Every structure is written in C-alpha cells, then in structure tokens.
Amino acid sequence: MAVDRDQVMGVLAGVGHPGGGDLVSRDLIRALSVEGGVVRFVIEAATPDEARALGPAQAEAEAKLRALPGVTSVQVVMTAHGPAAKAPTLKIGQHPTPQQGGPQRISGIDRIIAVASGKGGVGKSTVASNLAVALARRGRKVGLLDADIYGPSQPKMMGVSQRPSSPDGKTIEPLVAHGVTMMSIGLMLKEDEAVVWRGPMLMGALQQLLGQVAWGKLDVLIVDLPPGTGDVQLTLCQRTQLTGAIVVSTPQDVALLDARKALDMFGKLKTPVLGLVENMSTYICPNCGHEAHIFGHGGVAAEAARLDLPFLGELPLALDVRLAGDSGTPIAATDRPLAAPYLALADRLIAGGMG
Numbered sequence: 266m267a268v269d270r271d272q273v274m275g276v277l278a279g280v281g282h283p284g285g286g287d288l289v290s291r292d293l294i295r296a297l298s299v300e301g302g303v304v305r306f307v308i309e310a311a312t313p314d315e316a317r318a319l320g321p322a323q324a325e326a327e328a329k330l331r332a333l334p335g336v337t338s339v340q341v342v343m344t345a346h347g348p349a350a351k352a353p354t355l356k357i358g359q360h361p362t363p364q365q366g367g368p369q370r371i372s373g374i375d376r377i378i379a380v381a382s383g384k385g386g387v388g389k390s391t392v393a394s395n396l397a398v399a400l401a402r403r404g405r406k407v408g409l410l411d412a413d414i415y416g417p418s419q420p421k422m423m424g425v426s427q428r429p430s431s432p433d434g435k436t437i438e439p440l441v442a443h444g445v446t447m448m449s450i451g452l453m454l455k456e457d458e459a460v461v462w463r464g465p466m467l468m469g470a471l472q473q474l475l476g477q478v479a480w481g482k483l484d485v486l487i488v489d490l491p492p493g494t495g496d497v498q499l500t501l502c503q504r505t506q507l508t509g510a511i512v513v514s515t516p517q518d519v520a521l522l523d524a525r526k527a528l529d530m531f532g533k534l535k536t537p538v539l540g541l542v543e544n545m546s547t548y549i550c551p552n553c554g555h556e557a558h559i560f561g562h563g564g565v566a567a568e569a570a571r572l573d574l575p576f577l578g579e580l581p582l583a584l585d586v587r588l589a590g591d592s593g594t595p596i597a598a599t600d601r602p603l604a605a606p607y608l609a610l611a612d613r614l615i616a617g618g619m620g
C-alpha cells in the first residue's frame with residue numbers, strides 16, 4: 266500500500282516539540298516529498314540550539330515513519346538558521362528573497378538545463394556530470410550545479426572536495442573540475458554534521474547557489490535536481506528561466522511510471538522538456554561481450570514517441586561508468602569508447618541549439 270503526504274504529515278503532527286506543540290503545528294517541515302515508499306523532508310529549526318534540542322524528535326519521527334506500512338526509507342535533513350555559534354565563512358542558506366515578475370534570467374548564463382528523474386538511483390547525477398563534461402569537451406563554457414540536497418553526489422563524481430571560498434563574504438567562488446565550473450550544496454555542508462547547514466531554508470539555499478555563485482559567462486548551466494517532484498524542482502522552475510529539462514529514466518516500467526510524474530510536473534510548470542534519456546539501457550558483459558537488457562530496453566524511446574517528445578539517446582549500463590563516477594573522473598572525460606554515448610548526447614543538444 267502506497268503511503269501519501271497526508272499520512273506522513275499525520276505522523277509528524279504526533280511528534281512533539283520540546284518547547285510545546287508538534288513538528289507540524291510549529292511549521293518546521295519543509296520540502297516534503299513522498300515518492301513510492303521513500304519519504305524525504307527537511308526539519309527547519311530557527312536556530313542551531315533548537316536544531317540540537319530537536320534531535321530526539323527527529324529520531325522519533327524517523328522511527329514512526331519507518332514503522333508505517335509502505336515506507337521503505339526515510340531521509341531527513343535538519344537545517345538551522347538564525348545566529349550561528351561560529352560565524353560561517355559562507356552564509357549559504359538565507360531565506361529566499363521575494364521576487365517579482367516571474368522566472369528570472371541569471372546574467373551571464375545563456376541556457377539553464379535541469380536534469381531530472383522521477384525516481385532515485387536511475388543515474389540522473391551520472392548523466393548530469395557526464396553531459397557537463399562532454400559539453401565542455403565540445404568547447405562549451407559549462408557550469409554544473411548540484412541541487413540534490415538529499416544526496417549531493419557531484420563532489421564525488423567530479424572529484425572535488427574543497428570548500429569553496431568567498432573572498433568578499435557575498436560571492437561564492439565555484440570550483441573547476443574536468444573543464445566544468447561547478448558548485449554543489451554538498452560542498453557547503455560538513456560531511457558528518459547535518460546541522461551545520463546554517464542558514465535556513467532550502468529554497469533560499471538554492472536561490473543563493475544560483476544567484477551568489479560567481480558562475481562567470483556560461484553557455485550552459487546543467488542543474489542536477491533531486492529525484493522526484495518536490496519543492497526544489499518547483500522553486501527552480503518558478504524562479505528561474507529554464508531553457509528546459511531532460512528527464513532520465515531506466516526502461517523499467519516502475520521507473521517510467523515515475524518519469525511520467527516528473528513530465529507531468531514540468532508540463533504544469535510550463536517548463537519545456539528537451540527530451541528523454543534511457544539510462545542503463547544495454548548491458549554488455551565485459552568478459553564475453555554478450556548483450557543483455559537488465560532493466561528492459563526501448564521503453565523510454567517508446568514513451569517519448571507516445572508523448573511526442575524528443576528521445577535523446579540510450580546510455581549503456583557498464584561497470585566502467587560506475588567506477589569512473591566513483592573515482593571522480595566521469596567516463597566522458599576519458600578517451601574510452603564508453604565516452605561516446607555521452608559525447609553524442611552533447612552533440613544532439615548542441616545541434617538543437619541547447620548546448
């Protein structure tokens with residue numbers, strides 16, 4: 266039985282706040298997403314002290330949600346704002362500032378392309394990093410913004426770990442890896458301390474990453490979104506003039522089902538969908554060369570045809586793609602044959618005026 270947002274909010278309303286009331290009545294829950302059995306949300310405390318006091322409430326919420334039938338995983342991020350114990354060098358995570366006049370352009374950036382997926386684990390981050398590197402290899406000035414707050418994986422995939430600097434305390438200097446200018450929400454967090462994400466709201470953080478990072482002049486900024494259809498996607502589409510979104514899916518029916526939800530969201534938000542990509546399409550055995558279709562094959566192309574959307578290509582499931590990502594050098598940055606499908610994807614976007 267699938268769990269829904271109302272059930273989750275019902276459980277959270279039963280988790281008390283040490284100062285009285287509960288997590289819902291105190292309006293602390295942000296960015297709730299319920300995708301299949303995966304529940305993700307942010308508890309936004311007013312101060313680091315409140316965040317610390319809320320530790321037991323967070324544990325209680327996690328335990329109660331895990332016990333709900335249909336819940337397979339619970340991911341909670343605690344954020345805190347207000348006066349920090351130690352002044353952070355980078356004040357990432359301010360409240361979003363009101364904005365008039367609908368989605369805005371970011372000066373110096375010609376195109377912004379969001380890479381999205383309905384479901385986690387289908388390879389969205391792998392596609393985002395490899396596409397960014399492939400576009401850079403084709404001579405484009407490329408930025409990569411990792412906006413996956415729940416599992417920022419671009420620092421690892423691109424092989425960067427230094428904390429970005431902010432010489433003037435306002436502008437954040439991005440990092441450069443494999444010819445790509447990059448920034449990740451993961452680089453602003455300390456690995457083992459969720460609460461040190463001082464500064465508050467998720468949406469403010471996203472706005473800052475887009476607006477305060479010194480991206481310089483870019484032909485294209487690739488944004489690696491969190492999976493699903495939550496607040497980050499909404500904020501990005503509503504506040505920023507996106508050129509469009511690329512939706513990544515595996516050919517499996519369950520992944521496609523979720524991909525349809527993402528497509529539906531972009532339709533409602535009037536964000537153009539540039540096309541669909543089938544990841545983990547074909548598996549070639551490194552030993553015997555046998556070709557197998559572990560997650561099926563052709564489902565995404567068929568879906569694209571059904572919806573009259575461009576099909577941007579198939580990417581093979583290959584051990585070397587994962588190993589390359591894990592090692593911090595995306596396969597597209599190498600001269601190996603497996604770089605070719607990613608370069609072909611970049612070429613398609615460039616040919617369509619999107620790269």
Ligand SMILES: Nc1ncnc2c1ncn2[C@@H]1O[C@H](COP(=O)(O)OP(=O)(O)OP(=O)(O)O)[C@@H](O)[C@H]1O
Pocket residue numbers: 382384385386387388389390391392413416418491492544545580581582583584586587588590591
């Ligand atoms: N084509 C591929 N061949 C082999 N491994 C792949 C491929 N695509 C992705 N992977 C591996 O699958 C795992 C999940 O991929 P990735 O992190 O890119 O997915 P994701 O959709 O961004 O997931 P999430 O949004 O949940 O973080 C990673 O270990 C990655 O290396």
